[in-house]
Amino acid sequence: MKIEIRELIKDYESYRALENINLTFDEGIHGLLGPNGAGKTTLIRILSTLLPKTSGEVYYDSIRVENKEEIRKIIGYLPQEFSFYPNFTVYETLDYFASLSNIRLNRREILDRLEMVHLQDLWKVKTKALSGGMKRRLGIAVAIVGDPEVLIVDEPTAGLDPEERIRVRNMLSEFGKTKTVLLSTHIVEDIALSCKSLSILNKGKVIYNGTVKDVIKNADGYVWNLTADVEEFHQFMDKYNVISSIIDEDKISLRILSKEKPSLNAINISPTLEDAYMKLIKEV
Structure with a gap:
């Protein structure tokens, strides 16, 4: 799956959040790095069909991003902030979100997906009892419940302890072996240890696009x-x-x-x- 972004602009009244963004992503993990207010979350929300663009073009292969119904069939999205019903178990939560996406999973399939994020032993535990890292892993399970071609994650390791950050990075690396993963973060270490390419945004513009190795040489x-x-x-x-x-x-x-x-x-x-x-x- 290839994502192509051409001359993308996003305006909020008199404020320009994104200016002439040109990027291409294919299979593997791609990092979006930048300070707060750089435009990362705006770009992620446009790619996730949650926010309309002002102008420019975005394609998933030949599918335009305006075709929300088709795009949402092939992407999984984990926002920076999300929540679960506190009295649902881990199993019930994944089953519920699968149903919202019109995906029917049997018990074995749900447990298999929980195993992918190392939560299979906690399937009976209520979400209110989970740690921050466990909730983040459950969020990833929800995002990939439909086996998407593209996974988009916004600040997936923010606020996690070092051990949980490593777990989340490893899960994303595993998914990125055969899929396209967009990882938006301000944590430089996550990019250095996970991504095959890197795009740096600042004040709504792309100031670097290339490999991690080449930007370090700079x-x-x-x-x-x-x-x-x-x-x-x-x-x-x-x-x-x-x-x-x-x-x-x-x-x-x-x-x-x-x-x-x-x-x-x-x-x-x-x-x-x-x-x-x-x-x-x-x-x-």
């Missing part, structure tokens, strides 16, 4: 590590883009983004995706 030579005392620390904070600072007794280890060497004791180090992302955002 920051080669710009990342420095150095040690400073407290007085120097404030000077560096005022003058440079400090990515991180770690206090060790009376010294502070700094990670700085700079085209020029910031001090004599600074050492040039290999960039991460977070470094490259911050470089692009600051340039814009």
Whole structure:
């Protein structure tokens, strides 16, 4: 399944949320990264048929996004915020949402889908007793209940502990082996560990579209590590883009983004995706 976005624009009265977006997604996991207000959720909602576009074209293969009935047959969508009936069990919840989509599943099929998200042992548990990570996994089960060709997820690991984040990432990676997955997030680590391609949005525009490896190369030579005392620390904070600072007794280890060497004791180090992302955002 190929998704093609051509010259997409979305306006809210006098505010332009998306401007001339041109992107193509096919099989695998594709990341949408950007700060809050970048336009990620607006783009996701248009692709999910929940929000009309102002102009431009969006196709799922040859199906226009305006054909909501056909599009909704082939996509699964997990929004950032969602809820379940608290007194429904995990089994009843999945069965209920399948019925809403006119999908008839027998008991074995429901348990199989719960097994895909590692909730098969909790099928009798009420949703109000689930942890945040368990609810997120149940949300993924609801999104894929119809075995969609495309899975769209908005901030799927937000608020989860490290163990649950790994579980969710692994589930999305498994699904992305044969399907198209769009992962919208502001968590850089999720992109670095999961996605084969990356699109970075800022202020409604695409400022990068390509591989994770290539965007990291863009920051080669710009990342420095150095040690400073407290007085120097404030000077560096005022003058440079400090990515991180770690206090060790009376010294502070700094990670700085700079085209020029910031001090004599600074050492040039290999960039991460977070470094490259911050470089692009600051340039814009």
